[in-house]
Amino acid sequence: MICCKECLDLLYDYIEGSLDQETTDSLEEHFQDCPPCISFMKTYKSTTTICRDTLNQVEVPDAVREALLKVLKENKEHPGEN
Amino acid sequence: MSFTQPKEDKKLEEALVREFQGGNLEAYDKIADIYQKKIYGLSFNLTRNQMDAQDVTQEVLLTLFRKIHTFQGKSAFSSWVYRITLNASYMKLRSKKKEPNVSIDELMPSFNGAGFQQEKIQDWSENTESLLFTNETRDVINKAIDLLPEKEKVVFLLRDVEGLSTEKAGEILDLTVPAVKSRLHRARLFLRKKLSSYFEEFSSRKVEK
Numbered sequence: 637m638i639c640c641k642e643c644l645d646l647l648y649d650y651i652e653g654s655l656d657q658e659t660t661d662s663l664e665e666h667f668q669d670c671p672p673c674i675s676f677m678k679t680y681k682s683t684t685t686i687c688r689d690t691l692n693q694v695e696v697p698d699a700v701r702e703a704l705l706k707v708l709k710e711n712k713e714h715p716g717e718n
Numbered sequence: 719m720s721f722t723q724p725k726e727d728k729k730l731e732e733a734l735v736r737e738f739q740g741g742n743l744e745a746y747d748k749i750a751d752i753y754q755k756k757i758y759g760l761s762f763n764l765t766r767n768q769m770d771a772q773d774v775t776q777e778v779l780l781t782l783f784r785k786i787h788t789f790q791g792k793s794a795f796s797s798w799v800y801r802i803t804l805n806a807s808y809m810k811l812r813s814k815k816k817e818p819n820v821s822i823d824e825l826m827p828s829f830n831g832a833g834f835q836q837e838k839i840q841d842w843s844e845n846t847e848s849l850l851f852t853n854e855t856r857d858v859i860n861k862a863i864d865l866l867p868e869k870e871k872v873v874f875l876l877r878d879v880e881g882l883s884t885e886k887a888g889e890i891l892d893l894t895v896p897a898v899k900s901r902l903h904r905a906r907l908f909l910r911k912k913l914s915s916y917f918e919e920f921s922s923r924k925v926e927k
C-alpha cells in the first residue's frame with residue numbers, strides 16, 4: 637500500500653486525471669483507509685477553486701478604463717509621444 | 719475571464735493581429751479591448767496595486783501598438799502579450815518592496831518515518847460557501863498569495879487563476895512541463911495550508927455558537 641507522502645505526491649496528476657489505472661487504484665485504496673488524505677485532497681482542490689473565484693473578480697475600474705482609452709486615442713493620433 | 723481560448727476565438731484573434739500588422743487601426747482597438755481586462759487582472763494580482771496595474775496595462779497596450787511588427791507568430795499571440803505583461807509587472811515589483819522572506823518548505827506537508835500524515839487534517843471544503851467573497855476571506859486569500867515566492871506565484875496565477883494549460887504556461891515562462899507542474903503543486907500545497915488555518919478556525923467558531 638502507498639503511504640500518505642506518496643499519496644500527496646500523486647494528487648496533482650490524480651486531479652488532472654493523468655494517472656494510469658493501476659496507480660489510480662492504489663491511490664483510491666489509500667483513500668479508503670485514510671480519511672485525512674481524503675480531507676487533504678478535497679481541500680487541495682478547494683484551494684484552487686476559492687483562489688480562482690476570488691482573484692478573477694478583479695475588474696478594470698471605470699476611471700482606469702477611461703484613462704486608458706484617452707492614452708490609446710492620443711497615441712493613435714500622435715504615435716510615439718508618450 | 720480566462721485565457722483558455724476556443725479555436726474560433728484564436729482564429730479571430732490571429733486575423734485581427736494580421737490586420738493590425740497590415741495597418742488597420744480598428745483591429746488594434748479590438749485587440750486592446752479583448753486584452754485590457756486580462757492584462758489588468760494579471761498585473762493587479764501580481765502587484766496588488768491599482769496604480770501599478772493601470773501603468774502596466776497602459777504600457778503593455780502601447781507596446782502592442784508599437785511592437786506589433788516584431789511579433790513573429792512563432793508562439794501564440796496571447797503568450798506574447800502575457801510575457802510582456804509579466805515583464806512590465808516585474809519591473810514595477812523590482813522598483814519597490816523586497817519579497818517577504820517566507821520559506822515555502824516550512825509549509826509543506828509533514829510525515830512521520832513511515833510516510834504517514836503527521837498533522838490533523840480537517841475537511842473544510844464544504845464550509846467555504848458562506849465565507850466566499852466576504853472581505854475577510856478575500857484578505858486572507860490575497861495575503862496568502864502575496865506570501866508565495868514569485869516563481870510559484872506566477873505559475874499559480876497563469877495556471878489556476880487564468881486557466882491556461884500547463885504547456886502554455888511553460889511556453890510563456892520558458893519552463894518545462896514538469897517544472898510548471900511542480901511549482902504549481904507547491905503553490906497549491908502552500909495556499910492550502912494557509913487557507914486551512916483560516917477555515918478551520920472559522921468552523922470551530924461556528925461549532926461554539
Ligand SMILES: [Zn+2]
Pocket residue numbers: 639640643666670672673834835
Ligand atoms: Zn494518507
